[in-house]
Amino acid sequence: MSNNPTTLFDKVWNAHVVRKIEDGPDVLFIDRHFIHEVTSPVAFLGLEKRGLSVIFPERTFATADHNTPTLNQHLPVNDPLSANQLKALEANSGKYGISHWGLGNPKNGIVHVVGPENGITQPGMTIVCGDSHTSTHGAFGCIAFGIGTSEVEMVLSSQCIMQPKAKKMRISVNGSLGKGITPKDVILYIISRLTAAGATGYFVEYAGDVFENMSMEGRMTVCNMSIEMGARGGMIAPDEKTFSYIKGKEKAPEGEAWDKALAYWKTLKTDENAVFDKEYHFDAKDIEPMITYGTNPGMGMGITRQIPTADEAGGGKASFEKSLNYMGFHEKEKMLGKKVDYVFIGSCTNGRIEDFRAFASIIKGHKKADHVTAWIVPGSHLVEQQIREEGILDLLLEAGFQLRQPGCSACLAMNDDKIPAGKYAVSTSNRNFEGRQGPGARTMLASPLVAAAAAITGVVTDPRELMN
Amino acid sequence: MSYDNFNILRSTAVPMPIENVDTDQIIPARFLKATERKGFGDNLFRDWRYNNDNTPKKDFILNNPVYSGKILVGGKNFGSGSSREHAAWAIYDYGFRCVVSSFFADIFKNNAINVGILPVQVSEMFLDKIFTAIESDPGTELEVNLPEQTITILATKEKESFDINGYKKNNLLNGYDDIDYLQSMKADIRSFATVSLY
Numbered sequence: 001m002s003n004n005p006t007t008l009f010d011k012v013w014n015a016h017v018v019r020k021i022e023d024g025p026d027v028l029f030i031d032r033h034f035i036h037e038v039t040s041p042v043a044f045l046g047l048e049k050r051g052l053s054v055i056f057p058e059r060t061f062a063t064a065d066h067n068t069p070t071l072n073q074h075l076p077v078n079d080p081l082s083a084n085q086l087k088a089l090e091a092n093s094g095k096y097g098i099s100h101w102g103l104g105n106p107k108n109g110i111v112h113v114v115g116p117e118n119g120i121t122q123p124g125m126t127i128v129c130g131d132s133h134t135s136t137h138g139a140f141g142c143i144a145f146g147i148g149t150s151e152v153e154m155v156l157s158s159q160c161i162m163q164p165k166a167k168k169m170r171i172s173v174n175g176s177l178g179k180g181i182t183p184k185d186v187i188l189y190i191i192s193r194l195t196a197a198g199a200t201g202y203f204v205e206y207a208g209d210v211f212e213n214m215s216m217e218g219r220m221t222v223c224n225m226s227i228e229m230g231a232r233g234g235m236i237a238p239d240e241k242t243f244s245y246i247k248g249k250e251k252a253p254e255g256e257a258w259d260k261a262l263a264y265w266k267t268l269k270t271d272e273n274a275v276f277d278k279e280y281h282f283d284a285k286d287i288e289p290m291i292t293y294g295t296n297p298g299m300g301m302g303i304t305r306q307i308p309t310a311d312e313a314g315g316g317k318a319s320f321e322k323s324l325n326y327m328g329f330h331e332k333e334k335m336l337g338k339k340v341d342y343v344f345i346g347s348c349t350n351g352r353i354e355d356f357r358a359f360a361s362i363i364k365g366h367k368k369a370d371h372v373t374a375w376i377v378p379g380s381h382l383v384e385q386q387i388r389e390e391g392i393l394d395l396l397l398e399a400g401f402q403l404r405q406p407g408c409s410a411c412l413a414m415n416d417d418k419i420p421a422g423k424y425a426v427s428t429s430n431r432n433f434e435g436r437q438g439p440g441a442r443t444m445l446a447s448p449l450v451a452a453a454a455a456i457t458g459v460v461t462d463p464r465e466l467m468n
Numbered sequence: 469m470s471y472d473n474f475n476i477l478r479s480t481a482v483p484m485p486i487e488n489v490d491t492d493q494i495i496p497a498r499f500l501k502a503t504e505r506k507g508f509g510d511n512l513f514r515d516w517r518y519n520n521d522n523t524p525k526k527d528f529i530l531n532n533p534v535y536s537g538k539i540l541v542g543g544k545n546f547g548s549g550s551s552r553e554h555a556a557w558a559i560y561d562y563g564f565r566c567v568v569s570s571f572f573a574d575i576f577k578n579n580a581i582n583v584g585i586l587p588v589q590v591s592e593m594f595l596d597k598i599f600t601a602i603e604s605d606p607g608t609e610l611e612v613n614l615p616e617q618t619i620t621i622l623a624t625k626e627k628e629s630f631d632i633n634g635y636k637k638n639n640l641l642n643g644y645d646d647i648d649y650l651q652s653m654k655a656d657i658r659s660f661a662t663v664s665l666y
């Protein structure tokens with residue numbers, strides 16, 4: 001192969017092409033398919049209308065997460081529409097023999113948290129889900145991306161989707177990250193440099209020592225937000241860290257199958273001299289703790305800086321002004337010191353154990369600010385259990401916080417966890433769109449450290465000031 | 469076949485010169501709770517279109533009777549964000565068959581074609597021309613010709629061609645979708661699955 005060097009993306013994609021259509025898309029085989037209650041019901045209806053069945057039910061996994069409550073999960077779900085979707089997911093899974101981790105199941109949690117933690121996600125796979133943050137699974141060297149409901153129906157009925165191969169981009173970040181700089185800051189920084197549309201049409205590979213030194217949790221945070229710069233997905237070459245994360249997980253291969261898989265996984269890397277359609281290089285030392293000031297994830301800045309002017313930010317002036325107007329912010333203002341009403345830590349971006357460890361490291365020895373409402377929502381029951389076992393829960397309670405039950409929660413506010421109109425939230429989730437966290441809610445995206453600092457001071461604060 | 473086929477569309481258009489229109493704006497998450505595809509058009513751009521008390525916001529373009537038509541013209545990076553196909557359903561159910569922009573988010577573009585909406589990507593310059601033409605006369609008609617892959621501002625005859633791959637074009641022209649195609653190659657898929665590593 002040395003005379004025809006290929007990228008990691010090429011290797012995984014090419015291994016899954018069932019058919020190439022001339023002047024058309026590739027027919028791509030999908031190894032694992034995740035479904036949840038919101039984007040699957042219409043797909044199942046579609047199957048029925050066409051008289052089709054699920055071709056390989058063992059390759060699809062269902063979990064309920066998007067509109068589940070985060071309090072009193074043992075009680076019936078109040079909202080009749082949400083209850084209806086949860087019931088539909090259970091009924092459809094049962095009917096076609098799909099394993100279903102519904103509300104109350106110990107394996108339940110956010111789809112992109114439970115996939116990896118149960119070993120369903122493995123290097124070299126193609127993984128799809130009717131959810132744009134499916135890109136999370138790219139942290140394992142998978143091609144993983146979000147699809148629409150029509151495509152969910154395709155995968156259920158044929159285990160394939162039809163898409164043209166994306167262009168290839170590599171984003172390298174080298175150097176060492178400073179104190180208080182987390183994977184979330186790295187990805188928010190990248191998106192702020194590329195803009196919310198900067199990687200549209202591309203599949204991204206993240207490379208360089210910053211990602212090599214990152215934990216699997218951190219890699220998931222980075223890949224998770226690939227979609228926020230328009231990329232189809234993002235991936236990181238698997239390495240020893242990846243393999244040891246997977247080993248022993250429930251759905252991981254064992255014995256001979258493990259050895260065989262491992263031998264293959266080790267081949268999954270971009271060859272030297274392989275060519276990308278686009279490359280970016282960034283230096284770790286330029287990255288600060290980040291926070292967003294606008295209404296798309298590209299509108300982020302170092303926390304100590306001031307909000308740029310429309311000219312500095314580039315893009316359309318009218319859209320920029322509309323955005324600042326919505327946020328109630330002005331050009332050239334500082335973000336530090338701005339009042340915070342709500343703090344949300346959770347979501348498939350920052351709802352893993354490492355994120356709660358980071359949050360706890362800042363609040364230790366402090367108290368929650370009186371006027372702040374904090375929602376602390378683990379990504380899964382397994383994460384919740386770890387929070388208890390590691391003593392993080394005690395720490396939270398001591399500081400005046402409470403722990404909620406797992407789910408997507410205020411990330412998209414489909415359940416009761418809605419930020420009221422006009423209020424400011426520092427959120428560890430992934431989208432600051434208008435109304436994303438509730439109609440009229442104003443979202444500032446940041447890392448768990450920045451969220452923790454805001455939760456105890458009640459204003460936007462540089463977490464480094466609270467670190468010893 | 470799950471939507472009407474698309475050939476030549478001649479219509480006035482609704483201009484929305486805003487960049488980065490994300491799918492959370494097109495259809496907010498709280499309207500994704502249906503288990504059937506029904507009524508999404510009513511909630512298209514819900515929070516831009518209606519006040520909290522459900523009265524229409526006067527300054528929003530869809531509430532301005534001067535503008536109507538089957539074509540929606542949006543600013544750059546239309547359809548970013550969530551993969552919810554509900555966004556495309558809402559646009560289709562409202563009555564649009566074509567969205568024009570200088571740049572589309574990938575997943576939205578895909579979803580649009582899958583539900584029978586033609587996404588037409590034009591140059592920034594041509595997009596500006598369309599906005600200007602509609603601004604000076606809301607009755608301006610556009611012609612979107614799928615067989616020839618062109619879009620024309622009829623009053624001025626200004627024309628630009630757009631890209632679409634041959635396979636998807638054929639689907640839209642005939643009202644077919646990918647599921648029909650995939651069903652026809654199930655034997656190949658089954659044998660592929662037997663050698664799959666996972």
Ligand code: SF4
Binds near residue numbers: 112
């Ligand atoms: S946590 Fe947010 S981004 Fe992640 S799957 Fe849930 S709704 Fe989507």
